Structures are given as C-alpha cells and as structure tokens.
C-alpha cells in the first residue's frame with residue numbers, strides 16, 4: 001500500500017445548529033479500500049460531498065492526491081471518480097455509451113474506453129442491457145442496472161481516488177458479489193477507494209480499513225480484525241425474545257457464561273462470547289427456550305455487524 005490519496009483532518013461541517021461532521025479524520029492510501037459505515041443521517045454523504053468539492057467544510061483540511069481540496073476543489077475533483085448516492089441521470093443513453101463517455105471524459109482514447117466499458121459490462125454481468133436505452137420515465141433499464149452502470153462509470157478509468165456512495169443499492173445478490181470483487185480489484189490495481197455502505201457484512205470481505213460514524217463523529221476505526229478485537233473466534237448468540245418478554249441477559253451477569261458485548265435491537269439480543277463457551281451457551285439458550293423464556297436462538301461466528309451495532313446503538317434506539 002502506498003501514499004495517502006485522501007487525508008481528512010479534523011473536518012467539521014454544520015447545517016444550522018446541526019453538526020453533520022464533527023472533527024472527522026480519516027485516511028485512504030493508494031491500493032486501500034476504506035469502508036465508511038454509519039446509520040442514516042450519520043454524516044457519510046456530507047463527508048463525501050466535501051471530499052469531491054461539492055460542499056465547503058466549516059473547518060478542517062482535505063487533501064486529495066496531494067491537492068488541497070478546500071482551497072483548490074477543481075484540481076482535487078480531477079483526481080476523484082464519484083458514484084453518487086442519487087441515481088446517475090442516464091436518460092437517453094445506453095450503459096455502453098454512458099460508460100464510454102465517462103472514460104473519454106477522463107482522458108481515455110476511444111479504443112481504450114470501448115474496451116474498458118466492455119470489460120466492466122462482463123465483470124458486472126450487464127451485457128444483456130448494454131445497448132438498451134434508459135428512458136426519462138425511469139424505463140428501459142432497471143434500478144439495479146442503472147446503479148451498476150453508474151458504478152462502471154466511476155470505475156472505468158484509472159484515478160487516484162474512487163468514492164462510492166452506496167454502490168449496491170437496488171443491486172441483486174449475484175451482481176453485488178461481482179461489484180464487490182470489482183471494488184477489490186480497483187484497490188488491487190492501485191486506486192484508493194472510499195466506500196460508503198450500510199452493507200456491513202458484505203463489505204467486510206473487501207475492505208482493508210473501516211471507519212464508523214455515529215451522529216457525525218468517528219466512533220471506531222481500524223481493520224476488520226482490529227475492530228472485531230482479538231477474538232477472531234468470538235461467537236454471536238442471538239436470542240429472540242417473546243413480544244414484551246423479559247431479556248434473560250439483562251444484566252449480562254445473569255448469564256452463566258461471560259458476555260463480552262451485548263446489544264439489544266427490538267426483540268433481538270446479540271451477545272458476543274468466546275468460542276470456548278459455545279457448549280455452555282447452547283445449553284443455557286436451550287433451557288431458556290424449553291422454559292419458554294425466549295422464542296428461539298441462533299449461534300454463529302461474530303461479524304463486524306456486531307461491532308458496528310455496539311458502536312452505534314444507543315440504549316434509546318437499542319430498546320426501541
């Protein structure tokens with residue numbers, strides 16, 4: 001991994017009295033995929049808009065490929081390819097034309113843009129719609145194919161920094177998998193990728209680093225392994241409570257096994273425990289179910305989703 005292609009330092013952006021980004025710092029190096037996670041309204045799109053020069057920060061610094069993105073947004077923008085959260089306006093265009101035009105605008109030759117567009121269409125499996133025109137009434141192309149086309153437009157030409165804001169929205173499971181592979185390839189080919197997503201579980205497979213935003217602030221950052229903690233063998237015991245049923249893990253010391261993390265989300269309770277305690281955990285949960293104190297349970301390896309929920313779930317929302 002190489003030099004930083006994006007450095008964000010102490011970035012603050014307010015909308016009136018609401019603080020959308022509060023002293024956010026993060027870094028993306030060449031060859032690195034950095035996932036930016038956070039709940040709705042956490043401040044992800046606000047951050048992206050400042051990185052690409054669409055919004056000015058109140059304070060803080062942004063450097064893109066060495067250029068000061070606040071003082072000189074035009075230079076910075078030339079070094080960034082953005083897939084925005086809103087659907088790209090493709091009306092009247094075919095995916096082939098849209099992707100080729102995006103490549104030409106980034107300085108590729110006609111032949112290179114054509115070849116790169118074809119290669120991406122194969123990679124993302126959208127060849128069946130490659131020559132179908134998007135119509136202004138939203139017809140011609142499905143939401144998923146429009147999204148994949150917008151992704152291909154951001155991925156077609158080599159740039160120092162690729163920013164993807166929710167690239168998998170509307171995309172089916174098989175093509176999401178292809179898209180994630182392409183995201184990883186962009187990093188492996190040398191780009192820095194900043195990836196905004198809600199899809200914690202799928203993103204975990206392709207990111208090198210994760211930054212978690214909660215109400216505008218960075219509440220956790222690090223590699224997936226670091227964020228999960230040392231317990232790569234941790235397990236997640238999920239208890240499903242009866243409607244209005246009491247939570248048998250509240251307080252966690254009521255459980256007969258050590259609970260390292262406990263998150264309640266509605267009628268689900270997610271408990272993190274050591275793999276060595278699996279048998280005791282199953283015995284406890286089975287007894288709870290037999291005694292009709294819970295509806296059911298599931299035991300699985302802990303994922304980043306558990307870490308993410310623990311970092312961002314407040315008692316208020318957790319017990320909602």
Ligand SMILES: Nc1ncnc2c1ncn2[C@@H]1O[C@H](COP(=O)(O)OP(=O)(O)OP(=O)(O)O)[C@@H](O)[C@H]1O
Nearest residue numbers: 015018019020038039040041042043044045046047
């Ligand atoms: N133009 C604006 N005017 C006023 N408030 C805004 C504006 N843009 C964003 N906000 C507020 O700033 C906060 C952060 O919004 P932002 O869109 O950055 O969140 P997000 O993490 O991208 O959310 P989502 O996952 O829903 O896209 C929210 O409280 C939002 O209401």
